[in-house]
Amino acid sequence: MTALKRKREEIPGPHKSPRVEDEDQMMEGDQDSEDSGEMSAMDEDEAQGEWGGITGSNEAVPPEGVHTGKKSKLPSTGEELRAIKDASDLFKSSSFKLQIDVLLPNVRPKASRVPPLERFLFALHSFLKEIPSVAPQHPLEAARKLLKKGVAVPYSLPLPTEETNWKVAFEPPSDITLVGSWANKVSVKPKDGNKFGVDLAVEMPNSLFQEKDYLNGRFFHKRAFYLATLAAAIQKSKMLDIDVSYESLQGDTRLTKLVLTPKPNDSVNNFTKIHAKVCVLPILSTNSPIPLHRLSPSHSNIRLNVATNITNDDTKAAAHHPTPSYNTALLRTLAPKFQLLSVHELQNDCPAFSDALTLLRIWANQRGYSEGTRMCVRGFEGAGPWWWSILALLLNGEERRPGATKANKRKSVGKGLSSYQLFKAALEFLAKHDFEKEHVFVRSPEGHRYPPEEYSSGTEALFVDSASLTNLLAGVPLGSLELLRYDARQTLDTLNQASFSGDPFGGVFLKDCRDLPTRFDIILQVNLTSAKPRNASAHSTIDFGSPANALLASINSILRLGLGDRSRAVTILHPSSTPRSLSQAHPSSPDIIFIGLIHDPHHAFRLVDHGPAANAEDEIAVQNFRDLWGDKAELRRFKDGRILESVVWEVTTADERAHVPSMVVRHLLKRHFSIQDGDVETWQASFDALLRLPPSVSREYMASGVSTGFKGALTAFDNLVKAVKKLDDDLPLSLLTVSPISEMLRYTSVFSPIPLTSSLASLLPPNARYLAPIEIILEFEKSSKWPDDIKAVQAIKLAFFERIASTLMNSVPGLTAKVVVGDGVHGSLILDKACMEIVTPEGWAFSASIWHDREVNLLDQVIGGETSTLPHIVSKKEKKRSAEYYEALEAKEFYMRRFIHAPRHHRAIATLAHHYSAFPGTVRLVKRWLASHWILHGHISNEVIELICASFFIDSGRTVTSDTDTEKTMQHLVPTSKERGFSCVIHFLKEWKWEEGLFVPLYGAAAAPASESLPSTSTRSGNASVWKVSTELDKDGHVWTHQGPDLVVAHRVHALANATWNCLQGIEQGQLNVQSIFIHPTDDYDILVKLDPSVLPRYFHNVNADTTLLTKRGKYANKTQGDETVGLMPGFDPAQLLFNDLQRVYTDTLKLFYDPFGGDSIGAVWDPSLKEARPFRVLGGFSSLPVKKDKAKDKGMVVLNQSAIISELERLGYGLLKKITLHA
Amino acid sequence: MSTIPSNVSGFTVLPIKYSSTATHYLYARSHVSKADARKVLPEGRTLFLVNVPPDATERELVLFFKHSGTVEKVIFNFEVKEPHHEDSDSEDGEGDEDAMDEDAADEQPRKRRKTQPPAAPAVIPLPAQPLRHFRKTGSSAYVIFLDSSSLERALASTSKPRAWPKSSEEPSGLAHYRALYDSLRPPLDAVRAFADSSIELYEYELAKSKQKSKYRKGEAVVDEDGFTLVTRGGAYGKTLGGGVGVASKRFQRSGETARNRGNKKAKKEKEGFYAFQKAEKQRSNLIELKRKWEEDKVKVEKLKAARRFKPY
CATH class of the missing domain: 3.30.70.3020 (Alpha-Beta Plaits)
Structure with missing residues (x-):
């Protein structure tokens, strides 16, 4: 910079040409911006100095007007610039910083409401000082006296007895101090509308205590009496006029405190508005007669046998077990003042300390590590010191352990970190620290009170803070710390995600994460x-x-x-x-x-749980193992020759x-x-039951001994592929690949796939004879012999099918193959609608179609017409879009979905299912849920559900491809039970704003570039679907949402998810009925078409099937004898066909809903826009009924003819439906 | 129900009695001819119907109008069909396999008329069963009577609802779906016959169109203005005109030339060469930074207004 300045001075002013001048200015502009860029790195005052210097030199440059004009373009002052730079450098992003700034005031007490509280505290202070002292008396007698005033003394265990030979007394406090977070102004609003805690430490005079008071809870008894006396006095006081109650942290009587909450009155001291409570904590003064060395964690301070058997002498005390939590509880009464000072010091040292602490506490509160009325993690009540001690550890570092080298000593972080960085560092510590094995001693200037060895006896986690020198994790179970660690890791993952699409702020600080179902696997x-x-x-x-x-x-x-x-x-x-x-x-x-x-x-x-070896020298280990498991433990010999204690x-x-x-x-x-x-x-078993066949049906399968399930389906698939490959000599082209595209081959079908042979079918009732065909795609080698015409291609496919079918039937005995020439709906000649239906001898049904890669080009020709071959010739006239065009468009969309996207999707989902055992279960439960609410299939495709579920298993930017190491994926923090996965999806559907779409990185980053060359698949402009679920290979996100959900259904899903979520919340009250989540309310439907369960081949899939209808005999005992040979009809589901037809026929009149899994009713609602009379139109698109003409108007008005439509429904569903119910 | 007007916007209302409580309404009008449709829909004896029941078959409509006269044929959903279906017969509602063969059948006679080639191979149709075809509700149909007097009778007789005749030939409901399921799985030899004959027909048409084409192989395509059309050839690079360089596929698709040619020039100037470039860059970076900051501020303000920052 100085060099540049010098250069500027060297340029002689007078003979400077205008050109040079210009350049000079440019350079100066450059200079300015450079400075401001650098400045963020500099210290404030230094930067200011530099800045001033340059502006000074700027003034020397003649054309000022031009310069200021330039300057105005720049982002104003350096101050502001630095703030902006800071925000993006020191915080995650500038918006993150801004959001933190907005968040923090919301969790802190409002300064304007403090004065009444302060007035009250003054009043309380003077009141406490004047409470009359109580003469020493026997503890039980004292308690009786107080009880007459309605105040019980919270004596802790072991309770004082009549033989007790010491006395309790009261004297006014020697000191009263405001302590804790309130005093340091780091209070954070607690959860669930609890109040800010204002801790008031009341120091009990030393004269009340004796040296031996640390023994047998004597100190606590004296404290309890002191507390009770205070309580009685405050309660009686007219002047204070306040509600007094006891509160014991973690249900520990020794930690009882007084809680003062304002009564609704209009005194000047009424601090209701600030929403706070005053907690009175009696504390011990630092120079009390109780010797601190007696309180080390390895000391035993409870002499039980002293109480029961006085004859025991002191030497036996050494055999006593140590009483670490008793000792810690006592030490805690010393702590508040030290902690107050310590926090204050940290605040002075590190400017971001308060904000970081607040962030950390908000984070912890949202996750239940605090007080709250909902389910909270055990051990974190009154854990205020613990949170700031984490930060203290980070800032001050750790005490040198004797054995530890310098290398493995934890390094302290800089004091200049921003609040966000400090918060993140704290999470980092929580996520990495192993509380079970490693003990932490925060560095303290005076050194620690007790040497680390003293602590070794306990099994608890250890975190000794620098101020009070107590173990802050006493009473916190290790399991809670494990959860804390898990949560911290999860949050860090979210924060570190580079490719995160949304803003992580809400998830980290604003969302209540205490919901049990999404948090725990079981x-x-x-x-x-x-x-x-x-x-x-x-x-x-x-x-x-x-x-x-x-x-x-x-x-x-x-x-x-x-x-x-x-x-x-x-x-x-x-x-x-x-x-x-x-x-x-x-x-x-x-x-x-x-x-x-x-x-x-x-x-x-x-x-199998392995225990110690039977012949082990370690008798104690064997004993412990047996003791832990009881009669479950048994001695077993394993394959590798070891003989171990084990549990199976x-x-x-x-x-x-x-x-x-x-x-x-x-x-x-x-x-x-x-x-x-x-x-x-x-609640696991009830979830499992939803995905299982009814027992009467599964019993038949068990008895027949056929191989069922996904494994059976995959084996059948492999066998079929082998059989078809063998036919190569008989086919004109050889088979290249067979790609599965069925959910039954990727573990995600609701029911595990089952085969059905005709012999088995005759054992089953007619409404359990549904055989689901498994869809596969055959791809033949490339050949130039394929015709250049799309219709001819479809004809050739038929010829192929015929050839394969007849040769396959010859080569595999017992196999039947049929050619299905269409779907009965589409009349189009260019649509690939033919397939081959194969039923293997074992009873597995497959439905095969042929993929010809040139098809898409041929369709493009039809779609693009002339322009596809000669795009540079722009035709002047707008061509009329013929029906052929739309037909081709539909055929192409179908083609892309089935032959391009489906196999890819299948592979990715199957890989995911291999890596995460909970993933298939999650998908199956969600599908079942949507189906049972009559939405799946008719409105939402299976694939989009798979994508949404997959997002919970791959979202953190970690993609799973087939070559990903299984070990690695195990470490991911994803749901590990299907119940948790299900709850996560429900929660997502409840919260999802579908306008924002969802991006699922299913295929991994490697696949992304390839997508650019892919032609856009959804050429249809008006897409009815409002959901948008995109992947790397489908940027538009409409491949799998082509059939909806539309706005109505999307809202319905949202409402259902909300209701289901509320039901799941019932788990906290212990009143969750899983079955009820899957039962659909039918009150909202205008029309309810009841189907006859006895003719539905899929009725056995019904979520609430009536088992009496699933018996072979049915109504008439003699009827079953007749049909001994049962023809198999793979994929025949008349109810589904009827539903599809109705949906097509009445698309603009009714919105229909049906459970594809054996649903026994179809629900429908009228399109509300048709309720009004409207003018008659030829292509009205609905069945109408003319209404009386209005004389003034010429046009004939018509209205929806509901009764005629109902009778049409009856006619269309003749034989299938039982009755139609109408709701007004 | 007595208040139902007898005509609406020029359509006569024909009530149909579905059951004792439900009445369906057809809207009928005598067909007014359009120039292109004259041949198929003779004026004077064609009845245009709106709001045909979705499951109606030709037979049912014939039966329904039996009292007014004999129906020659019924055409469903005429308007949405493309023009070349004009001379198709009325069977196009009868399921896809029918559509398939009738489609093939109706296309070839037309062409034969013009060129008179040797007889084209006929497609052997798949075995067809009488099946209902469900149309969208509220669709239209043409009923062509044998004579115009029947048409008048049909339009006149509106007084009381008549029952909807039910044809027993085409099954409905569950039976329909069973029949449909079976008919979609025809015997293998029928499939083969159909496929083979379809391919034969395709080959025949291909040969015919080659013959018909006015461009022969190796001859240049010259339009009326005298320009020769040059296009890319087939798979092996044959061009129709021959010997002329043709724009690449890439150019055809996007209208851009290859990228390496144009880009060379643009790249010549280095980015950070002049000081002013650097300055400019830095300035714009800063302005960008500031802009983003302001944007974020606005965004957060908005969220704040939505009271999003109350964590609990």
């Missing part, structure tokens, strides 16, 4: 009322503060042990504790908890394999806590 609802721990110890009960806490801690550790690597997270959830009245001494514990599991797809469905989980079907983790949980709960199966509820 949710178990457990009723704890009858729980009896097998080996409960009084010691752990007292250490954890209450029996419930001890129970939950033990459930968590046993489940974690039992599930092992099956799950990524085992989390206990329950609503957080609520304030209780002063007369209730002890907090109530939750009766019903939820256990959420997130599977590790690698191991979750393992059938019996499953009979593939569906049941997905139940193994929940079976493990049930078993463990039953063994260790005697919680019976009836008290544990999962």
